[in-house]
Amino acid sequence: MAKINDNYLKLPGSYLFSTIGKKVREYEAAHPEKKVLRLGIGDVTQPLAPAVVEALHAAVDEMGDAETFRGYAPDLGYEFLRRTIAEHDFTARGCDISPDEIFVSDGAKCDCGNIQEIFSPDCRFAVCDPVYPVYVDSNVMAGRTGSYDSVAGRFDGVVYMPCTAENGFVPELPEEIPDLIYLCFPNNPTGAVITKDQLQKWVDYANEHDSVILYDAAYEAYISDPAVPHSIYECAGAKECAVEFRSFSKTAGFTGLRLGYTVIPRQLKTGGESLWPLWARRHGTKYNGAPYIVQKAGEAVYSAAGKEQIRNQIGYYKENAKIIFEGLRKAGYQVAGGENAPYIWLRTPDGLTSWEFFDRLLDEANVVGTPGSGFGPHGEHYFRLSAFGSRGNVLEAVERICRL
Numbered sequence: 001m002a003k004i005n006d007n008y009l010k011l012p013g014s015y016l017f018s019t020i021g022k023k024v025r026e027y028e029a030a031h032p033e034k035k036v037l038r039l040g041i042g043d044v045t046q047p048l049a050p051a052v053v054e055a056l057h058a059a060v061d062e063m064g065d066a067e068t069f070r071g072y073a074p075d076l077g078y079e080f081l082r083r084t085i086a087e088h089d090f091t092a093r094g095c096d097i098s099p100d101e102i103f104v105s106d107g108a109k110c111d112c113g114n115i116q117e118i119f120s121p122d123c124r125f126a127v128c129d130p131v132y133p134v135y136v137d138s139n140v141m142a143g144r145t146g147s148y149d150s151v152a153g154r155f156d157g158v159v160y161m162p163c164t165a166e167n168g169f170v171p172e173l174p175e176e177i178p179d180l181i182y183l184c185f186p187n188n189p190t191g192a193v194i195t196k197d198q199l200q201k202w203v204d205y206a207n208e209h210d211s212v213i214l215y216d217a218a219y220e221a222y223i224s225d226p227a228v229p230h231s232i233y234e235c236a237g238a239k240e241c242a243v244e245f246r247s248f249s250k251t252a253g254f255t256g257l258r259l260g261y262t263v264i265p266r267q268l269k270t271g272g273e274s275l276w277p278l279w280a281r282r283h284g285t286k287y288n289g290a291p292y293i294v295q296k297a298g299e300a301v302y303s304a305a306g307k308e309q310i311r312n313q314i315g316y317y318k319e320n321a322k323i324i325f326e327g328l329r330k331a332g333y334q335v336a337g338g339e340n341a342p343y344i345w346l347r348t349p350d351g352l353t354s355w356e357f358f359d360r361l362l363d364e365a366n367v368v369g370t371p372g373s374g375f376g377p378h379g380e381h382y383f384r385l386s387a388f389g390s391r392g393n394v395l396e397a398v399e400r401i402c403r404l
Protein backbone atom coordinates (compact mmCIF):
# COMPACT_ATOMS: atom_id res chain seq x y z
CA MET A 1 0.00 0.00 0.00
CA ALA A 2 1.26 3.44 -0.86
CA LYS A 3 1.46 5.55 2.25
CA ILE A 4 0.97 9.26 2.04
CA ASN A 5 3.29 11.86 3.51
CA ASP A 6 1.17 12.47 6.58
CA ASN A 7 2.95 15.72 7.33
CA TYR A 8 0.51 17.16 4.79
CA LEU A 9 -2.32 16.26 7.15
CA LYS A 10 -0.87 18.62 9.75
CA LEU A 11 -1.72 21.61 7.55
CA PRO A 12 -4.93 23.33 8.65
CA GLY A 13 -7.72 22.89 6.11
CA SER A 14 -8.78 26.17 4.73
CA TYR A 15 -6.27 28.34 2.96
CA LEU A 16 -6.60 32.05 3.69
CA PHE A 17 -7.29 33.19 0.14
CA SER A 18 -9.81 30.41 -0.56
CA THR A 19 -11.78 31.46 2.51
CA ILE A 20 -11.69 35.08 1.38
CA GLY A 21 -12.70 34.06 -2.17
CA LYS A 22 -15.63 32.02 -0.85
CA LYS A 23 -16.90 34.85 1.35
CA VAL A 24 -16.64 37.35 -1.51
CA ARG A 25 -18.42 35.02 -3.98
CA GLU A 26 -21.25 34.47 -1.49
CA TYR A 27 -21.56 38.20 -0.86
CA GLU A 28 -21.61 38.99 -4.58
CA ALA A 29 -24.22 36.30 -5.25
CA ALA A 30 -26.44 37.74 -2.52
CA HIS A 31 -25.86 41.38 -3.60
CA PRO A 32 -25.41 41.40 -7.40
CA GLU A 33 -26.04 45.16 -7.51
CA LYS A 34 -22.98 46.00 -5.38
CA LYS A 35 -19.58 46.81 -6.88
CA VAL A 36 -17.00 45.01 -4.75
CA LEU A 37 -13.47 46.50 -4.78
CA ARG A 38 -10.56 44.12 -4.18
CA LEU A 39 -7.50 45.27 -2.26
CA GLY A 40 -6.82 41.79 -0.95
CA ILE A 41 -4.59 39.44 -2.89
CA GLY A 42 -1.16 40.78 -3.85
CA ASP A 43 -1.50 40.44 -7.61
CA VAL A 44 -0.55 43.20 -9.99
CA THR A 45 -3.01 44.83 -12.38
CA GLN A 46 -0.85 46.93 -14.74
CA PRO A 47 0.01 45.33 -18.12
CA LEU A 48 3.55 44.31 -19.01
CA ALA A 49 5.87 47.17 -19.96
CA PRO A 50 6.21 47.79 -23.73
CA ALA A 51 9.94 46.88 -23.66
CA VAL A 52 9.04 43.52 -22.14
CA VAL A 53 6.27 42.87 -24.69
CA GLU A 54 8.65 43.75 -27.50
CA ALA A 55 11.27 41.29 -26.19
CA LEU A 56 8.64 38.58 -25.87
CA HIS A 57 7.53 39.05 -29.49
CA ALA A 58 11.10 38.97 -30.75
CA ALA A 59 11.84 35.82 -28.73
CA VAL A 60 8.71 34.10 -30.03
CA ASP A 61 9.89 34.84 -33.58
CA GLU A 62 13.28 33.31 -32.74
CA MET A 63 11.57 30.18 -31.47
CA GLY A 64 9.62 29.92 -34.73
CA ASP A 65 12.75 29.96 -36.89
CA ALA A 66 14.93 26.85 -37.34
CA GLU A 67 18.07 29.00 -37.19
CA THR A 68 17.32 30.54 -33.83
CA PHE A 69 15.07 27.94 -32.20
CA ARG A 70 16.05 26.92 -28.61
CA GLY A 71 15.23 23.74 -26.74
CA TYR A 72 15.93 23.16 -23.07
CA ALA A 73 17.43 26.16 -21.31
CA PRO A 74 20.68 25.75 -19.36
CA ASP A 75 19.93 24.37 -15.87
CA LEU A 76 20.84 27.53 -14.01
CA GLY A 77 19.46 30.01 -16.55
CA TYR A 78 20.78 31.68 -19.70
CA GLU A 79 24.10 33.43 -19.30
CA PHE A 80 22.70 36.64 -20.88
CA LEU A 81 20.16 36.96 -18.08
CA ARG A 82 22.42 35.93 -15.22
CA ARG A 83 25.08 38.41 -16.36
CA THR A 84 22.51 41.21 -16.65
CA ILE A 85 21.08 40.45 -13.19
CA ALA A 86 24.53 40.32 -11.57
CA GLU A 87 25.49 43.65 -13.09
CA HIS A 88 22.27 45.61 -12.43
CA ASP A 89 20.98 44.12 -9.18
CA PHE A 90 24.31 43.52 -7.43
CA THR A 91 27.49 45.03 -8.91
CA ALA A 92 25.71 48.37 -9.38
CA ARG A 93 24.91 48.32 -5.63
CA GLY A 94 28.42 47.41 -4.61
CA CYS A 95 27.58 43.73 -4.00
CA ASP A 96 30.10 41.24 -5.27
CA ILE A 97 27.79 38.59 -6.75
CA SER A 98 28.86 36.81 -9.92
CA PRO A 99 26.53 35.50 -12.65
CA ASP A 100 27.34 31.96 -11.67
CA GLU A 101 25.95 32.49 -8.17
CA ILE A 102 22.52 33.29 -9.67
CA PHE A 103 20.01 30.48 -10.28
CA VAL A 104 17.19 31.55 -12.59
CA SER A 105 13.77 30.04 -11.86
CA ASP A 106 10.09 30.54 -12.54
CA GLY A 107 9.50 32.56 -9.38
CA ALA A 108 10.35 33.13 -5.76
CA LYS A 109 7.49 31.09 -4.34
CA CYS A 110 8.92 27.82 -5.68
CA ASP A 111 12.43 28.73 -4.61
CA CYS A 112 11.61 29.78 -1.08
CA GLY A 113 9.33 26.75 -0.75
CA ASN A 114 11.93 24.34 -2.13
CA ILE A 115 15.13 25.63 -0.54
CA GLN A 116 14.45 23.77 2.71
CA GLU A 117 15.06 20.47 0.84
CA ILE A 118 18.81 20.95 0.90
CA PHE A 119 18.84 21.15 4.71
CA SER A 120 18.52 18.35 7.23
CA PRO A 121 15.02 17.47 8.52
CA ASP A 122 16.46 18.14 11.99
CA CYS A 123 17.06 21.83 11.31
CA ARG A 124 15.16 24.20 13.53
CA PHE A 125 13.78 27.16 11.63
CA ALA A 126 12.62 30.63 12.62
CA VAL A 127 9.97 32.76 10.95
CA CYS A 128 8.45 36.14 11.55
CA ASP A 129 4.95 36.22 13.00
CA PRO A 130 2.99 37.35 10.95
CA VAL A 131 4.57 35.55 7.99
CA TYR A 132 4.23 34.77 4.28
CA PRO A 133 2.80 31.25 4.78
CA VAL A 134 5.02 29.45 2.23
CA TYR A 135 8.04 29.37 4.55
CA VAL A 136 6.13 27.57 7.29
CA ASP A 137 3.98 25.27 5.16
CA SER A 138 6.90 23.99 3.06
CA ASN A 139 8.72 23.01 6.27
CA VAL A 140 5.58 21.38 7.66
CA MET A 141 5.35 19.26 4.50
CA ALA A 142 8.98 18.25 4.98
CA GLY A 143 8.30 17.09 8.55
CA ARG A 144 10.29 19.81 10.24
CA THR A 145 7.50 20.70 12.70
CA GLY A 146 5.21 19.11 15.23
CA SER A 147 1.45 19.33 14.93
CA TYR A 148 -0.68 22.44 14.53
CA ASP A 149 -2.14 24.00 17.64
CA SER A 150 -5.37 25.49 16.36
CA VAL A 151 -5.94 27.56 19.50
CA ALA A 152 -2.51 29.19 19.39
CA GLY A 153 -2.53 29.22 15.56
CA ARG A 154 1.01 27.79 15.55
CA PHE A 155 2.96 24.66 14.75
CA ASP A 156 5.01 23.02 17.48
CA GLY A 157 8.74 23.11 17.00
CA VAL A 158 8.92 26.40 15.08
CA VAL A 159 10.72 29.48 16.39
CA TYR A 160 8.19 32.28 15.86
CA MET A 161 9.57 35.81 16.01
CA PRO A 162 6.84 38.33 16.86
CA CYS A 163 6.66 41.44 14.69
CA THR A 164 4.66 44.07 16.51
CA ALA A 165 4.05 47.80 16.48
CA GLU A 166 6.47 48.02 19.44
CA ASN A 167 9.42 46.58 17.49
CA GLY A 168 8.43 48.39 14.27
CA PHE A 169 7.51 44.98 12.79
CA VAL A 170 11.18 43.98 12.71
CA PRO A 171 11.78 40.95 14.95
CA GLU A 172 14.30 40.72 17.78
CA LEU A 173 17.21 38.33 17.44
CA PRO A 174 15.87 35.03 18.82
CA GLU A 175 17.27 33.77 22.13
CA GLU A 176 16.73 30.19 21.04
CA ILE A 177 19.18 29.83 18.17
CA PRO A 178 17.62 28.59 14.92
CA ASP A 179 19.55 26.80 12.15
CA LEU A 180 17.51 28.49 9.42
CA ILE A 181 16.12 32.02 9.62
CA TYR A 182 13.54 33.24 7.12
CA LEU A 183 13.50 37.01 6.74
CA CYS A 184 11.45 38.98 4.23
CA PHE A 185 12.02 42.72 3.65
CA PRO A 186 10.18 44.74 2.45
CA ASN A 187 7.77 42.54 4.32
CA ASN A 188 4.66 40.77 3.25
CA PRO A 189 2.24 41.28 4.99
CA THR A 190 3.32 44.21 7.20
CA GLY A 191 5.04 46.38 4.58
CA ALA A 192 7.86 46.94 7.11
CA VAL A 193 11.47 47.41 6.05
CA ILE A 194 14.79 46.81 7.78
CA THR A 195 17.67 49.28 7.82
CA LYS A 196 21.15 48.21 6.79
CA ASP A 197 22.34 48.51 10.41
CA GLN A 198 19.52 46.30 11.64
CA LEU A 199 20.14 43.72 8.91
CA GLN A 200 23.86 43.73 9.67
CA LYS A 201 22.99 42.52 13.20
CA TRP A 202 21.17 39.53 11.71
CA VAL A 203 24.11 38.73 9.45
CA ASP A 204 26.52 38.94 12.41
CA TYR A 205 24.20 36.77 14.51
CA ALA A 206 23.94 34.14 11.73
CA ASN A 207 27.70 34.08 11.24
CA GLU A 208 28.29 33.83 14.97
CA HIS A 209 25.91 30.87 15.36
CA ASP A 210 26.44 29.14 11.99
CA SER A 211 22.80 29.76 11.03
CA VAL A 212 21.68 30.35 7.44
CA ILE A 213 19.48 33.34 6.60
CA LEU A 214 16.94 32.77 3.82
CA TYR A 215 16.30 36.33 2.70
CA ASP A 216 13.24 37.03 0.59
CA ALA A 217 13.63 40.35 -1.25
CA ALA A 218 10.65 39.90 -3.60
CA TYR A 219 9.55 43.51 -2.95
CA GLU A 220 12.98 45.12 -3.19
CA ALA A 221 11.90 47.37 -6.08
CA TYR A 222 9.54 49.29 -3.77
CA ILE A 223 12.35 50.63 -1.59
CA SER A 224 12.96 54.36 -1.87
CA ASP A 225 14.59 55.04 1.52
CA PRO A 226 18.40 55.12 1.05
CA ALA A 227 18.93 53.64 4.55
CA VAL A 228 17.14 50.47 3.49
CA PRO A 229 19.25 47.80 1.75
CA HIS A 230 17.97 46.27 -1.50
CA SER A 231 20.01 43.12 -1.01
CA ILE A 232 21.31 41.34 2.07
CA TYR A 233 24.70 41.25 0.32
CA GLU A 234 25.03 44.97 1.06
CA CYS A 235 25.90 43.76 4.58
CA ALA A 236 29.45 42.62 5.38
CA GLY A 237 29.72 38.86 5.82
CA ALA A 238 26.36 38.07 4.17
CA LYS A 239 27.98 35.91 1.49
CA GLU A 240 29.05 33.57 4.29
CA CYS A 241 25.55 33.09 5.73
CA ALA A 242 22.73 34.15 3.39
CA VAL A 243 20.69 32.96 0.44
CA GLU A 244 18.58 35.62 -1.31
CA PHE A 245 15.36 35.21 -3.31
CA ARG A 246 14.20 37.67 -5.92
CA SER A 247 11.11 37.81 -8.09
CA PHE A 248 10.10 39.61 -11.28
CA SER A 249 6.45 39.37 -10.21
CA LYS A 250 5.98 42.59 -8.26
CA THR A 251 8.99 44.27 -9.80
CA ALA A 252 7.92 43.99 -13.43
CA GLY A 253 4.40 42.55 -13.43
CA PHE A 254 5.51 38.96 -14.16
CA THR A 255 2.98 37.25 -11.85
CA GLY A 256 1.48 35.53 -14.89
CA LEU A 257 4.68 35.29 -16.95
CA ARG A 258 6.76 33.71 -14.12
CA LEU A 259 10.41 34.55 -13.48
CA GLY A 260 12.60 34.79 -10.39
CA TYR A 261 16.01 33.86 -9.16
CA THR A 262 17.94 32.70 -6.12
CA VAL A 263 21.42 33.78 -5.15
CA ILE A 264 23.70 31.25 -3.46
CA PRO A 265 27.21 32.59 -2.98
CA ARG A 266 30.03 30.13 -3.64
CA GLN A 267 31.52 30.57 -0.20
CA LEU A 268 28.26 29.95 1.68
CA LYS A 269 28.83 26.86 3.81
CA THR A 270 27.13 25.26 6.76
CA GLY A 271 28.76 22.54 8.82
CA GLY A 272 31.65 22.75 6.36
CA GLU A 273 29.44 21.90 3.32
CA SER A 274 28.86 24.32 0.46
CA LEU A 275 25.23 25.01 -0.40
CA TRP A 276 25.89 26.00 -4.03
CA PRO A 277 26.47 22.46 -5.39
CA LEU A 278 23.48 21.12 -3.48
CA TRP A 279 21.10 23.69 -4.93
CA ALA A 280 22.66 23.21 -8.39
CA ARG A 281 22.04 19.46 -8.03
CA ARG A 282 18.47 20.00 -6.86
CA HIS A 283 17.76 22.51 -9.62
CA GLY A 284 19.28 20.22 -12.27
CA THR A 285 17.30 17.21 -11.08
CA LYS A 286 13.86 18.70 -10.44
CA TYR A 287 13.64 21.75 -12.66
CA ASN A 288 13.99 22.25 -16.40
CA GLY A 289 14.41 25.98 -16.59
CA ALA A 290 12.34 29.10 -17.18
CA PRO A 291 11.25 29.46 -20.83
CA TYR A 292 13.66 31.21 -23.21
CA ILE A 293 11.05 33.80 -24.14
CA VAL A 294 10.48 34.64 -20.48
CA GLN A 295 14.20 34.95 -19.80
CA LYS A 296 14.45 37.32 -22.79
CA ALA A 297 11.55 39.29 -21.31
CA GLY A 298 13.45 39.37 -18.01
CA GLU A 299 16.53 40.74 -19.73
CA ALA A 300 14.41 43.55 -21.21
CA VAL A 301 13.44 44.64 -17.69
CA TYR A 302 17.03 45.92 -17.35
CA SER A 303 17.21 47.77 -20.70
CA ALA A 304 17.17 51.55 -20.50
CA ALA A 305 13.59 51.69 -21.80
CA GLY A 306 12.49 48.76 -19.65
CA LYS A 307 13.95 50.32 -16.52
CA GLU A 308 12.16 53.57 -17.09
CA GLN A 309 8.81 51.96 -17.90
CA ILE A 310 9.04 49.72 -14.86
CA ARG A 311 10.06 52.60 -12.61
CA ASN A 312 6.84 54.33 -13.70
CA GLN A 313 4.78 51.23 -12.98
CA ILE A 314 6.22 50.86 -9.50
CA GLY A 315 5.72 54.59 -9.00
CA TYR A 316 2.06 54.07 -9.83
CA TYR A 317 1.65 51.35 -7.19
CA LYS A 318 3.67 53.37 -4.69
CA GLU A 319 1.35 56.33 -5.23
CA ASN A 320 -1.61 53.98 -4.62
CA ALA A 321 0.06 52.90 -1.39
CA LYS A 322 0.47 56.52 -0.36
CA ILE A 323 -3.19 57.27 -1.09
CA ILE A 324 -4.29 54.32 1.06
CA PHE A 325 -1.82 55.11 3.85
CA GLU A 326 -2.60 58.83 4.03
CA GLY A 327 -6.35 58.38 3.56
CA LEU A 328 -6.63 55.90 6.40
CA ARG A 329 -4.26 57.80 8.66
CA LYS A 330 -6.34 60.96 8.25
CA ALA A 331 -9.46 58.95 9.02
CA GLY A 332 -7.90 57.97 12.35
CA TYR A 333 -6.61 54.48 11.54
CA GLN A 334 -3.30 53.27 12.94
CA VAL A 335 -1.36 52.40 9.77
CA ALA A 336 2.09 51.01 9.00
CA GLY A 337 4.01 49.93 5.90
CA GLY A 338 3.17 51.41 2.49
CA GLU A 339 6.23 53.64 2.15
CA ASN A 340 8.80 51.17 0.84
CA ALA A 341 6.34 48.37 0.15
CA PRO A 342 3.06 47.81 -1.69
CA TYR A 343 1.26 46.70 1.50
CA ILE A 344 -0.47 48.77 4.16
CA TRP A 345 -0.85 47.13 7.55
CA LEU A 346 -3.59 48.65 9.63
CA ARG A 347 -4.78 48.08 13.14
CA THR A 348 -8.45 47.09 13.15
CA PRO A 349 -10.67 49.70 14.81
CA ASP A 350 -12.91 49.23 17.86
CA GLY A 351 -11.08 46.10 19.02
CA LEU A 352 -12.51 44.07 16.13
CA THR A 353 -10.77 40.83 15.23
CA SER A 354 -9.23 40.68 11.78
CA TRP A 355 -12.10 38.57 10.42
CA GLU A 356 -14.76 40.77 12.07
CA PHE A 357 -13.20 43.77 10.33
CA PHE A 358 -13.06 41.80 7.05
CA ASP A 359 -16.81 41.15 7.31
CA ARG A 360 -17.57 44.74 8.23
CA LEU A 361 -15.51 46.06 5.33
CA LEU A 362 -17.15 43.67 2.88
CA ASP A 363 -20.70 44.30 4.15
CA GLU A 364 -20.56 48.04 4.70
CA ALA A 365 -17.92 49.32 2.26
CA ASN A 366 -17.88 46.45 -0.25
CA VAL A 367 -14.10 46.42 -0.04
CA VAL A 368 -12.02 43.25 0.23
CA GLY A 369 -8.77 43.13 2.18
CA THR A 370 -6.82 40.38 3.92
CA PRO A 371 -7.29 39.56 7.61
CA GLY A 372 -3.95 39.83 9.41
CA SER A 373 -4.65 36.78 11.57
CA GLY A 374 -4.34 34.66 8.41
CA PHE A 375 -0.60 35.36 8.50
CA GLY A 376 -0.06 34.29 12.12
CA PRO A 377 -1.25 35.00 15.66
CA HIS A 378 0.53 38.36 15.88
CA GLY A 379 -1.45 39.42 12.82
CA GLU A 380 -4.65 39.30 14.87
CA HIS A 381 -6.32 42.75 15.09
CA TYR A 382 -4.46 43.76 11.92
CA PHE A 383 -5.53 43.93 8.30
CA ARG A 384 -3.56 44.07 5.05
CA LEU A 385 -4.50 46.26 2.11
CA SER A 386 -2.60 45.95 -1.15
CA ALA A 387 -1.67 48.82 -3.47
CA PHE A 388 -1.83 46.78 -6.68
CA GLY A 389 -5.33 47.91 -7.75
CA SER A 390 -6.19 50.50 -10.37
CA ARG A 391 -6.04 54.14 -9.24
CA GLY A 392 -9.80 54.55 -9.62
CA ASN A 393 -10.53 51.54 -7.43
CA VAL A 394 -7.98 52.57 -4.82
CA LEU A 395 -9.44 56.08 -4.55
CA GLU A 396 -12.98 54.75 -4.30
CA ALA A 397 -12.03 52.06 -1.78
CA VAL A 398 -10.28 54.57 0.48
CA GLU A 399 -13.25 56.91 0.31
CA ARG A 400 -15.63 54.10 1.23
CA ILE A 401 -13.45 52.90 4.13
CA CYS A 402 -13.17 56.44 5.46
CA ARG A 403 -16.97 56.78 5.38
CA LEU A 404 -17.46 53.74 7.64
Ligand SMILES: Cc1ncc(COP(=O)(O)O)c(C=O)c1O
Pocket residue numbers: 042106107108109110112132184188216218246247248249255259260
Ligand atom coordinates in the same frame (compact mmCIF):
# COMPACT_ATOMS: atom_id res chain seq x y z
C1 LIG B 1 7.15 37.52 0.25
C2 LIG B 1 6.87 36.88 -1.04
N1 LIG B 1 7.78 36.07 -1.57
C3 LIG B 1 7.56 35.44 -2.73
C4 LIG B 1 6.38 35.63 -3.43
C5 LIG B 1 6.14 34.87 -4.69
O1 LIG B 1 6.71 35.45 -5.77
P1 LIG B 1 6.63 34.77 -7.20
O2 LIG B 1 5.45 35.33 -7.90
O3 LIG B 1 7.93 35.13 -7.83
O4 LIG B 1 6.53 33.28 -7.03
C6 LIG B 1 5.41 36.46 -2.92
C7 LIG B 1 4.15 36.65 -3.65
O5 LIG B 1 3.19 37.17 -3.24
C8 LIG B 1 5.65 37.10 -1.69
O6 LIG B 1 4.74 37.89 -1.15
